[in-house]
Amino acid sequence: MSMWARVAARRLRGAPTKLLWETSPFGYQPLREAVADHLQLARGVRCSWEQVAIVTGVQEALDLAARIFLQPGDRVCVEDPGYVGATRLLEAYGARITGMSVDSEGAVVPRGSVRDVRLAYVTPAHQFPLGVTMSIARRLALLDWARRTDALIFEDDYDSEYRYSGRPIPALQGLDTRGSVIFAGTFSKVLFPSLRLGYLVVPSDLVERIAAVKSLSTRHAPVLEQAILCDFMVEGHFMRHLRRMREVYAERVSVLLDYGRERLGGLLDISPVEAGLQTVGWLPGTVSDVRAAREAAQFDVEVVPLSIYSRKRLEREGLQLGFAAVDPPELRRGVEDLERVLTALTRNTSITPGARRNSTKSRRPRDA
Numbered sequence: 001m002s003m004w005a006r007v008a009a010r011r012l013r014g015a016p017t018k019l020l021w022e023t024s025p026f027g028y029q030p031l032r033e034a035v036a037d038h039l040q041l042a043r044g045v046r047c048s049w050e051q052v053a054i055v056t057g058v059q060e061a062l063d064l065a066a067r068i069f070l071q072p073g074d075r076v077c078v079e080d081p082g083y084v085g086a087t088r089l090l091e092a093y094g095a096r097i098t099g100m101s102v103d104s105e106g107a108v109v110p111r112g113s114v115r116d117v118r119l120a121y122v123t124p125a126h127q128f129p130l131g132v133t134m135s136i137a138r139r140l141a142l143l144d145w146a147r148r149t150d151a152l153i154f155e156d157d158y159d160s161e162y163r164y165s166g167r168p169i170p171a172l173q174g175l176d177t178r179g180s181v182i183f184a185g186t187f188s189k190v191l192f193p194s195l196r197l198g199y200l201v202v203p204s205d206l207v208e209r210i211a212a213v214k215s216l217s218t219r220h221a222p223v224l225e226q227a228i229l230c231d232f233m234v235e236g237h238f239m240r241h242l243r244r245m246r247e248v249y250a251e252r253v254s255v256l257l258d259y260g261r262e263r264l265g266g267l268l269d270i271s272p273v274e275a276g277l278q279t280v281g282w283l284p285g286t287v288s289d290v291r292a293a294r295e296a297a298q299f300d301v302e303v304v305p306l307s308i309y310s311r312k313r314l315e316r317e318g319l320q321l322g323f324a325a326v327d328p329p330e331l332r333r334g335v336e337d338l339e340r341v342l343t344a345l346t347r348n349t350s351i352t353p354g355a356r357r358n359s360t361k362s363r364r365p366r367d368a
């Protein structure tokens, strides 16, 4: 944060008056150029800076796509379980939602019986909430499906920046040859939540149409913040921040996995973590995820029941586990508290925090 403050102070002191004027709906050009360079290198996205729009986040990017491409009654496929904020937004535009199940290779391509799909919303880099990275075979199959059915794909690249193992797989957008993928990501997750800056990469033939709609809604994202972010990227601070935080998170992942497996065997089956800032733990069939999350909250352990992200009943319930904001000692304490809670629940009893110790410290995930 101190580096951000330094870059911001310098930018504000020396801001030329043209930074106080309005800019193009797609945003501050030097930032669009920096984002295009970054996405080409880090995510395998194929784009020119002209295709990059700076938005306030993935939510605005999806809102723009829905405004432009959806008519009430259009069918949209979403992952199930999936990001509820996307489904709610799409429903608000009158979309008919069809769930795509998610397996170990990512979202499953809709079957032939699912017809007239206008848009599919997917999170291939790090499926939300299960954390699976979509395999290359599945990416190609999804693109082939989009070609055959003439559907658009909205690729939400949220939480893609940190990878701990496995080879990086290029974004769907970079594998697409037909201009059927709209790609979006955010800076709020990797920098700080209130930043509210993200990007949308659109096929070249849609640039004008999307710019026209954006100029009628939000006009453009705030220019001074864009200029600060641009300096932060161009001067290399952004990549240094990612490298530094990757090491911090890699340590947290290994504590969660190693200690979790040691203490929670038979109680919570924690999935391996290839990328991102959260994973899932699967519960024994007899334990309700909502109840487990509620009881864990009494110990200030914040875990999210997977069922709140699911449209259909899950075969097995589970908990979403975030590790970004929790240092190793706290992670270990959290694992021990979960062990107490889940042991009690498997015996069909509950345990109160007073039985352990007074905890006042929140383990609510915070971004770095």
Ligand SMILES: Cc1ncc(COP(=O)(O)O)c(C=O)c1O
Pocket: 056, 057, 058, 059, 060, 083, 085, 123, 128, 156, 158, 185, 186, 187, 188, 198
């Ligand atoms: C999977 C996923 N996509 C998108 C968003 C929203 O992104 P933004 O904050 O950039 O609008 C969230 C927020 O939690 C999310 O979990």
